[in-house]
Amino acid sequence: DTAVSQTPKYLVTQMGNDKSIKCEQNLGHDTMYWYKQDSKKFLKIMFSYNNKELIINETVPNRFSPKSPDKAHLNLHINSLELGDSAVYFCASSPPFAGDSYEQYFGPGTRLTVT
Amino acid sequence: AQSVSQHNHHVILSEAASLELGCNYSYGGTVNLFWYVQYPGQHLQLLLKYFSGDPLVKGIKGFEAEFIKSKFSFNLRKPSVQWSDTAEYFCAVNGGGATNKLIFGTGTLLAVQP
Numbered sequence: 001d002t003a004v005s006q007t008p009k010y011l012v013t014q015m016g017n018d019k020s021i022k023c024e025q026n027l028g029h030d031t032m033y034w035y036k037q038d039s040k041k042f043l044k045i046m047f048s049y050n051n052k053e054l055i056i057n058e059t060v061p062n063r064f065s066p067k068s069p070d071k072a073h074l075n076l077h078i079n080s081l082e083l084g085d086s087a088v089y090f091c092a093s094s095p096p097f098a099g100d101s102y103e104q105y106f107g108p109g110t111r112l113t114v115t
Numbered sequence: 116a117q118s119v120s121q122h123n124h125h126v127i128l129s130e131a132a133s134l135e136l137g138c139n140y141s142y143g144g145t146v147n148l149f150w151y152v153q154y155p156g157q158h159l160q161l162l163l164k165y166f167s168g169d170p171l172v173k174g175i176k177g178f179e180a181e182f183i184k185s186k187f188s189f190n191l192r193k194p195s196v197q198w199s200d201t202a203e204y205f206c207a208v209n210g211g212g213a214t215n216k217l218i219f220g221t222g223t224l225l226a227v228q229p
Binding site for chain 2: 031033035040041042043044045048056090094102103104105106107108109
């Protein structure tokens, strides 16, 4: 069973388009995250939701809007795509914050290419 | 602000050589420390983690790491690498709390030659 899944795996689109990436976790976790990995493999957190509530919103352009319909899903919508948005986007989830439950489980990533 | 430094950006080793990848962090409070591995074309997988207790932690695939609080370091080690260890290795830290935000280092690309 896939713990954290993302669709699509690859996404190629043109500048100016609007696109969404979906993430689902079947681990029963309360918290989900979006990370961006750039061409130099640097990983940076973008957003985090805990029980559908936004708790982390890093300095990300307003064109990026996360949406959490329920605690098992965290989707990422991107408006007016730009060349610089090309990256691999990873979704992750983690259990409630207690004891040693800070481990995050990552999805397979979505490679976004903007042309 | 929290930060993580990985000094080795690219490491090339022959099989059976010993490995040590450096990781230093900057954070004033209690930290949780992680090493993640990303095999070519795959997602990040947890190698090992430190939350508290014994500063020498053992992870999967023969990896271990030592937390040295006085040096703000969490170096990754393996006594004998294999070709299958070729991957990108990321050190990460978080200060716990409500956000559980992971701060990653820039990664170290390990290439093991057969």
